[in-house]
Amino acid sequence: MSTNDWPLWEIFIRGAHGLSHRHVGSLHAPDAEMAIKNARDVYTRRKEGVSIWAIESSAIAASSPEDKGSLYDPADNKVYRHPTFFDIPDEVGAM
Amino acid sequence: MYAQMVKSTGKGVKSLDEMEPQERAFQERINAGDKIEPKDWMPEGYRKNLIRQIGQHAHSEIVGQLPEGNWITRAPTLERKAILLAKVQDEAGHGLYLYCAAETLGVTRDELTEMLLDGRMKYSSIFNYPTLTWADMGAVGWLVDGAAIMNQVPLQRTSYGPYARAMVRICKEESFHQRQGFDIMMTMGKGTDAQKHMAQDALNRFWGPSLMMFGPSDENSVHSAQSMAWKIKMNSNDELRQKFVDQTVPQAEYLGLTVPDENLKWNEEKGGYDFSQPDWDEFFDVLRGNGPETTERMEARNKAWDDGAWVRDGMMAHAAKKKAMKVAAE
Numbered sequence: 001m002s003t004n005d006w007p008l009w010e011i012f013i014r015g016a017h018g019l020s021h022r023h024v025g026s027l028h029a030p031d032a033e034m035a036i037k038n039a040r041d042v043y044t045r046r047k048e049g050v051s052i053w054a055i056e057s058s059a060i061a062a063s064s065p066e067d068k069g070s071l072y073d074p075a076d077n078k079v080y081r082h083p084t085f086f087d088i089p090d091e092v093g094a095m
Numbered sequence: 096m097y098a099q100m101v102k103s104t105g106k107g108v109k110s111l112d113e114m115e116p117q118e119r120a121f122q123e124r125i126n127a128g129d130k131i132e133p134k135d136w137m138p139e140g141y142r143k144n145l146i147r148q149i150g151q152h153a154h155s156e157i158v159g160q161l162p163e164g165n166w167i168t169r170a171p172t173l174e175r176k177a178i179l180l181a182k183v184q185d186e187a188g189h190g191l192y193l194y195c196a197a198e199t200l201g202v203t204r205d206e207l208t209e210m211l212l213d214g215r216m217k218y219s220s221i222f223n224y225p226t227l228t229w230a231d232m233g234a235v236g237w238l239v240d241g242a243a244i245m246n247q248v249p250l251q252r253t254s255y256g257p258y259a260r261a262m263v264r265i266c267k268e269e270s271f272h273q274r275q276g277f278d279i280m281m282t283m284g285k286g287t288d289a290q291k292h293m294a295q296d297a298l299n300r301f302w303g304p305s306l307m308m309f310g311p312s313d314e315n316s317v318h319s320a321q322s323m324a325w326k327i328k329m330n331s332n333d334e335l336r337q338k339f340v341d342q343t344v345p346q347a348e349y350l351g352l353t354v355p356d357e358n359l360k361w362n363e364e365k366g367g368y369d370f371s372q373p374d375w376d377e378f379f380d381v382l383r384g385n386g387p388e389t390t391e392r393m394e395a396r397n398k399a400w401d402d403g404a405w406v407r408d409g410m411m412a413h414a415a416k417k418k419a420m421k422v423a424a425e
Contacts, residue, residue, distance in 0.1 A: 025195055042188050065132065
């Protein structure tokens with residue numbers, strides 16, 4: 001049994017020109033070059049993308065689920081950040 | 096299904112009132128239709144059960160390449176060969192999506208592989224049957240992938256986020272698999288007498304094993320009740336089997352083939368077919384490792400793993416060397 005576990009990579013694909021890259025899944029590969037080649041084979045078999053990003057999973061920092069409340073709370077009472085907060089009279093027209 | 100007879104904690108399902116606050120909050124999230132993500136708290140039983148289920152599902156995709164791989168070099172036309180190759184490649188991809196989903200639960204890919212190779216983890220009983228003729232490629236796509244879809248479509252709504260997302264990708268591709276199988280059956284069903292006979296023979300051999308894919312009745316199973324409470328199993332085995340039969344019988348009629356069951360009869364009252372149960376003794380015997388092709392399948396997987404060791408090691412060595420050269424140049 002091989003003990004050389006290939007590292008895990010997270011794969012991001014740009015679906016079409018002009019769109020941002022989106023996370024599609026992960027895979028194992030010995031290095032970045034192979035990660036992109038494998039991602040091509042696994043995640044773009046049906047022309048799902050025009051560009052691939054691969055990043056080692058261990059390099060990703062993530063917020064933790066317990067933060068759910070406190071991390072986003074400050075946005076709770078700031079409805080004025082949304083344009084719909086302001087009433088613009090009809091006669092002013094589209095704004 | 097692709098995951099059959101997955102055992103849970105073995106205890107009955109707890110009511111919300113019997114749960115500790117943390118577990119209760121978890122169950123309430125599931126009841127509300129929330130998705131559980133890898134870093135969320137989860138009961139140990141949920142984690143273990145999912146590893147078994149997703150692992151078994153992944154192994155089924157990988158071992159499932161073998162019965163079809165058997166026919167790639169002997170496909171009747173270049174087009175059929177290209178299509179079959181694409182399908183088998185998809186199965187490898189499905190295995191990979193699922194292994195990755197399982198890995199988010201704290202098990203490594205190599206551990207899962209080891210457990211398959213030494214027999215600690217199972218794969219679906221269906222892949223222990225031989226594919227004897229080209230018509231079997233039709234029957235496998237039509238029936239086996241058809242049965243798989245029955246189970247996988249509802250699993251897109253399963254409570255574990257990474258599993259549900261893997262299922263969405265898989266279901267998109269699975270529909271191609273079933274259609275290519277049915278296309279083979281249509282060609283053979285409209286072909287010469289010898290081709291029709293071959294198609295009927297394939298249906299005869301794969302009908303029972305396809306019904307077995309859903310597993311025995313689990314109306315009274317504590318494992319199923321727990322899995323359903325956790326939303327990692329969405330329907331009972333009998334429910335899915337009935338749906339599969341109701342969908343498949345008219346398709347067989349269209350092909351001009353006869354479903355090999357003399358008790359098969361439309362039941363107006365229930366709005367579905369009555370049908371015979373498959374041979375459950377045979378099913379349990381296959382699960383015990385006595386399927387017609389079980390030894391060959393496990394030998395093939397072990398050989399592929401052993402023969403590939405130098406490639407895996409070589410690529411790691413190459414990656415390490417390149418990294419060292421890059422560091423030296425900086």
